[in-house]
Amino acid sequence: MWDITMTTATMTLQVEKPIEALPSSAKAVFSLLVDGKPRTLNEMVGSVSFSPRTIRNALNRLKEAGLIVAKFNFRDARKPLYQLKAG
Numbered sequence: 001m002w003d004i005t006m007t008t009a010t011m012t013l014q015v016e017k018p019i020e021a022l023p024s025s026a027k028a029v030f031s032l033l034v035d036g037k038p039r040t041l042n043e044m045v046g047s048v049s050f051s052p053r054t055i056r057n058a059l060n061r062l063k064e065a066g067l068i069v070a071k072f073n074f075r076d077a078r079k080p081l082y083q084l085k086a087g
Contacts, residue, residue: 022065025050026058030067030084038071038081 019030028048032039041059045052059082062068070080 019065019067022061023058025054026061029055029058030062033068033082033084036084038083040073040076040079040081042079044082 019027022030025048028050029044032044032047039047041052041055044055048055050058059068059070062082063070067085068082069085070082073079073081
């Protein structure tokens with residue numbers, strides 16, 4: 001009988017997707033946030049020609065890519081503020 005023991009090391013790999021690889025909706029949202037001003041989803045809906053659902057998906061892709069952060073909104077806790085990630 002053979003006894004083979006294998007150990008696997010867990011590695012964390014951070015890969016930031018370049019903006020060019022993202023869909024047009026994510027590029028549009030990214031371009032809105034370039035000025036550094038935090039915005040809510042509703043503020044972005046009024047500025048680009050995409051549905052709220054599409055913008056929400058774009059925000060999720062940008063967060064996954066490590067390009068933006070969601071901050072707590074003290075004026076309305078139900079509506080997070082999104083802005084570019086510093087650094």
